[in-house]
Amino acid sequence: MHPPRLLLDTGSGGKASHRLIKDFFLKHFANEILNRLDDAAILKISGPIAMSTDSYTVTPLFFPGGDIGTLAINGTVNDVAMLGARPLFLSCAFILEEGLEMEVLERIVRSMAQAAAKAQVRIVTGDTKVVPKGAVDQVFINTTGIGEILAQPCPQGHRARPGDAVLVSGTMGDHGLTILATREGLSFEAPIASDCAGLGHLIAKLLKAVPEIHVLRDPTRGGLATTLNEIAGQSGVQCLVREETVPINPVVAAGCSFLGLDPLYLANEGKLVCILPEEHTDQALRIMREDEYGQNAARIGTISNDHPGRVVLQTPLGGHRLLDMLEGAQLPRIC
Amino acid sequence: MHPPRLLLDTGSGGKASHRLIKDFFLKHFANEILNRLDDAAILKISGPIAMSTDSYTVTPLFFPGGDIGTLAINGTVNDVAMLGARPLFLSCAFILEEGLEMEVLERIVRSMAQAAAKAQVRIVTGDTKVVPKGAVDQVFINTTGIGEILAQPCPQGHRARPGDAVLVSGTMGDHGLTILATREGLSFEAPIASDCAGLGHLIAKLLKAVPEIHVLRDPTRGGLATTLNEIAGQSGVQCLVREETVPINPVVAAGCSFLGLDPLYLANEGKLVCILPEEHTDQALRIMREDEYGQNAARIGTISNDHPGRVVLQTPLGGHRLLDMLEGAQLPRIC
Numbered sequence: 001m002h003p004p005r006l007l008l009d010t011g012s013g014g015k016a017s018h019r020l021i022k023d024f025f026l027k028h029f030a031n032e033i034l035n036r037l038d039d040a041a042i043l044k045i046s047g048p049i050a051m052s053t054d055s056y057t058v059t060p061l062f063f064p065g066g067d068i069g070t071l072a073i074n075g076t077v078n079d080v081a082m083l084g085a086r087p088l089f090l091s092c093a094f095i096l097e098e099g100l101e102m103e104v105l106e107r108i109v110r111s112m113a114q115a116a117a118k119a120q121v122r123i124v125t126g127d128t129k130v131v132p133k134g135a136v137d138q139v140f141i142n143t144t145g146i147g148e149i150l151a152q153p154c155p156q157g158h159r160a161r162p163g164d165a166v167l168v169s170g171t172m173g174d175h176g177l178t179i180l181a182t183r184e185g186l187s188f189e190a191p192i193a194s195d196c197a198g199l200g201h202l203i204a205k206l207l208k209a210v211p212e213i214h215v216l217r218d219p220t221r222g223g224l225a226t227t228l229n230e231i232a233g234q235s236g237v238q239c240l241v242r243e244e245t246v247p248i249n250p251v252v253a254a255g256c257s258f259l260g261l262d263p264l265y266l267a268n269e270g271k272l273v274c275i276l277p278e279e280h281t282d283q284a285l286r287i288m289r290e291d292e293y294g295q296n297a298a299r300i301g302t303i304s305n306d307h308p309g310r311v312v313l314q315t316p317l318g319g320h321r322l323l324d325m326l327e328g329a330q331l332p333r334i335c
Numbered sequence: 336m337h338p339p340r341l342l343l344d345t346g347s348g349g350k351a352s353h354r355l356i357k358d359f360f361l362k363h364f365a366n367e368i369l370n371r372l373d374d375a376a377i378l379k380i381s382g383p384i385a386m387s388t389d390s391y392t393v394t395p396l397f398f399p400g401g402d403i404g405t406l407a408i409n410g411t412v413n414d415v416a417m418l419g420a421r422p423l424f425l426s427c428a429f430i431l432e433e434g435l436e437m438e439v440l441e442r443i444v445r446s447m448a449q450a451a452a453k454a455q456v457r458i459v460t461g462d463t464k465v466v467p468k469g470a471v472d473q474v475f476i477n478t479t480g481i482g483e484i485l486a487q488p489c490p491q492g493h494r495a496r497p498g499d500a501v502l503v504s505g506t507m508g509d510h511g512l513t514i515l516a517t518r519e520g521l522s523f524e525a526p527i528a529s530d531c532a533g534l535g536h537l538i539a540k541l542l543k544a545v546p547e548i549h550v551l552r553d554p555t556r557g558g559l560a561t562t563l564n565e566i567a568g569q570s571g572v573q574c575l576v577r578e579e580t581v582p583i584n585p586v587v588a589a590g591c592s593f594l595g596l597d598p599l600y601l602a603n604e605g606k607l608v609c610i611l612p613e614e615h616t617d618q619a620l621r622i623m624r625e626d627e628y629g630q631n632a633a634r635i636g637t638i639s640n641d642h643p644g645r646v647v648l649q650t651p652l653g654g655h656r657l658l659d660m661l662e663g664a665q666l667p668r669i670c
Contacts, residue, residue, distance in 0.1 A: 010661075011667065012510035012556060012557060012661055012667070013555065013556025013557035013561055013563050013602075013661065014556075014600055014660050014661025014662055015661065015662050016662075017557075018660070019567075024381060033642075035493065036492070036493070036569075037492070037565075037569065038417075038418060038491050038492050039387055039414040039417050039552065039553070040385040040386060040387035040414050040415050040417065040418040040420070040480075041385065041386050042383055042384075042385055042418060042484065042489055042491075043382065043383060043384050043385070043386055043595050044382055044383050045382040045383070045384060046381060046382045047378065047379055047381045047382065048377055048379050048380070049378050049380060049384075049481075050375040050376065050377055050378070051375060051378055051424060051426060051459060051460055051481065052374055052376070052426070052460050052476070053426035053427070053428045053460055053461065053462050053479055053480075054462045054552070055428040055429075055430050055462055055464050055477060057430060057464050057466050057470070059470075064455050067615070073353050073441075079374040079375050080375050082373075082375065083373060083374070083376075084373050085375070089386065091386060091387070091388035091479045092388070093388045093389065093390040093477050094390075095390050095392060096477060124386060124389055125386055125387050127390055129389050129392050130667070131392050131472070131668055132667055132668070134452075134469075134472075135392070135394075135471070135472040135668070136392075136470070136472070136475070137466070137469075137471070138473050139428060139471040140471070140475070142388070142390060142428050142477035143481075144386075144428075144477075144479035146481065148385065148520065149377065154370065154377055156373050157371070157372070159533075165644075173650075177567040179466060182395050187616075217374065218374070220348065221347060221348025221349075221352075222347060222348035222349045222352075225406045226348055226349050230372075234371075234372065236558065250384050251442045253423075253501075267348075272559065284371070303357045325349050325350050325353070326347055326348065326349025326350065327344075327349060327350050327351075332343050332346065332347070332366050332465070332466065332467055333464075333466055333467070333470070
C-alpha cells in the first residue's frame with residue numbers, strides 16, 4: 001500500500017520507486033515497450049523523424065477543459081504534428097514534490113493515459129524524481145515526442161510565401177483566459193474552458209488532402225500574435241491579419257475586454273495556424289470544419305512581402321497597426 | 336543586453352524568450368537542426384531506435400568532476416547507450432527559477448555544450464520555462480535522447496543467463512559520495528570527484544568486439560546493489576558478487592566507512608555494469624581498460640539460477656549476505 005502522500009524515498013531509485021512505477025505508471029500507461037522497464041525503449045520507426053520536447057509547469061494543476069496531464073500529452077503531440085509528422089511515441093518525466101497527495105498524482109496519470117489513447121501515442125520510457133518539500137511546486141512534467149514525417153518537404157516556419165493564405169483552426173485565447181480565471185477565481189457570464197486537445201489526426205487529414213501546406217504552428221505561449229511574428233521573422237515576409245475575421249468566443253472576448261487583455265496574445269492549447277497557397281484555402285477549411293477540433297476554422301489573413309518580419313493587424317475600420325511579439329510576461333505558468 | 340538575473344518574462348514565449356534562446360542556447364548549442372527554431376526538429380535516423388529520458392535536479396549545481404549540465408548530457412547519453420545504441424540527438428528542456436543568475440545559467444549551458452561535443456551528440460530541440468521565485472530550486476533540466484541501435488538483439492535487463500560473468504567498468508560510489516561531501520562541506524584525506532562521463536564511445540567499442548553482451552546498465556540512483564537487483568529480477572536469475580573484487584577508490588571507501596554509508600548503494604554517473612557469456616570476459620575487460628573511462632574495470636561476479644531475483648554478496652571471509660535493493664532514500668537530489 002502507498003501512503004496517502006508521496007515520500008521522499010519514492011524518488012531514490014530503490015524499492016519505493018519501483019513500487020510507484022508498477023502501481024501508478026505501469027497500471028495506467030502499460031504497453032509492451034514500457035513494460036520492459038529498461039533505461040531506454042527500443043522503437044520501430046523509420047526515418048526521417050520529428051522530435052520535440054516541452055516541460056509543463058501549469059498552475060493550477062486542474063482547470064476547466066483539462067489538467068497538467070492532458071496538457072503534457074497534447075502539447076507535445078501538437079509540437080511533433082506541426083512539423084507534418086504523425087506522433088507515435090512519448091517519453092514522460094515527472095518531478096514531484098515530497099508530500100504530494102497520491103490521489104492528485106493518480107488523477108494526473110489517469111488523464112495522461114486517456115489523452116495518449118485518444119491521440120494514439122504510446123508512453124514508452126519515463127523517469128521520476130521526488131524532491132524535498134519546497135524544491136518544486138507540486139508537479140512538473142516533461143514529455144518528449146517523436147513521430148514519423150508524413151509530408152516532404154515538411155511544413156516549417158521558414159516556408160511562408162507572399163500570396164499564401166493564413167488560417168486558424170478555431171477560437172483564440174480560450175486556454176489562457178481559462179487558466180487566469182481559474183487561478184484568480186473569476187467567473188464570466190458563461191463558463192469557459194481550455195481548448196486543450198491533440199491535433200495529430202486533424203493534421204494527418206490536412207496533409208493528406210493538401211500536402212502543399214507551407215507552415216503549421218500551434219499558437220501557445222505568447223498567443224497568435226507571437227506565433228505569427230515568429231513565422232514572419234523566419235520566412236522574411238509580412239503577415240496581414242484582418243481583425244474581424246479572427247474567431248474569438250464572445251465570452252472570452254468580453255472577459256478579455258473586462259480584464260484589459262488581448263486574446264491575440266493569450267495561449268491556445270488545441271489550435272493551429274496553417275499557412276498555405278491561396279488556392280487550397282477552401283479545401284483546408286472544409287477539412288478542418290469537419291473535424292471535432294476545427295469547427296470554427298477561419299481564414300484570418302494573407303502573407304505578403306511588404307514589410308518582411310512584421311505582423312500587421314487591419315482593424316474593422318480599415319486602420320492598420322503593428323502586432324508585435326509579446327513583450328513582458330502576460331501570464332507565467334500558463335502551460 | 337541581459338540583466339544579471341533571470342526575469343520572469345524570459346519564459347513568456349515572447350521577445351525576452353527569443354533573446355534568451357538566441358544569446359544563450361543557440362550561441363553554445365548551435366547546429367543546423369537547432370538553428371531552425373521550429374517547435375520540433377527533423378532528424379535523419381533510421382530505425383529501430385533507442386529513446387530515453389531523465390530529469391536532473393542535483394544539488395549543488397556545481398561539484399568536483401561536473402555540474403548539472405554535464406550530468407544532463409552524460410546521464411541521458413548513457414541511458415541510450417546502455418541499450419546498445421549510438422546516442423545521436425538530445426532534446427533539452429530547462430525549468431528556471433526567476434532571479435537565477437545569468438552567469439550560473441551560462442556556466443551550465445557551456446558545460447552542456449562541451450559534454451555534448453565530447454559525446455558527439457547534438458542538441459536538436461529544446462524548451463525553456465521560467466517559473467516564479469520559489470516554484471523551483473534554481474535549475475532543473477530534462478534531456479531526452481535518441482540513438483541508433485548498434486547490436487541486435489540489444490543488451491537488455493532481461494537477458495542475463497546462468498553462467499554469465501558480471502563486470503563493472505570502474506570504481507563504485509564516487510559520484511554519490513562527492514555530492515554528499517560537497518553538500519555537507521566534508522573533506523577527506525584526498526580529493527574525490529564525480530565520475531560523470533559519457534560512455535557512448537566505450538560501449539560502441541565493446542559491442543563491436545563482443546556483440547554477444549547480454550546486459551549493459553549504468554548503476555546510477557540506488558548504486559550497484561539496486562541495479563543488480565533490477566537485473567536479477569528482470570532476468571529471473573541470481574547474481575553472486577565477490578565483495579573484494581568490486582573496485583572502490585580507497586578514499587571513497589574510507590569516507591563511506593566514516594559516514595556509515597555503503598558504496599554499493601551510492602550513485603555512479605560514468606560507470607557501467609556489463610553481463611556477458613563467461614568466455615568473452617577477458618576481451619571485454621581488455622577493451623574497457625584501454626578506454627579512458629574503463630581503466631579500473633573488473634569482473635565482480637557470476638550469474639546463476641540458485642535463487643532467482645536475488646543478489647548475494649560473498650564477503651572476503653567466505654560468508655554470504657543478501658544484497659537487497661535500496662530501501663529508503665540514501666540521498667535525495669543526487670542527479
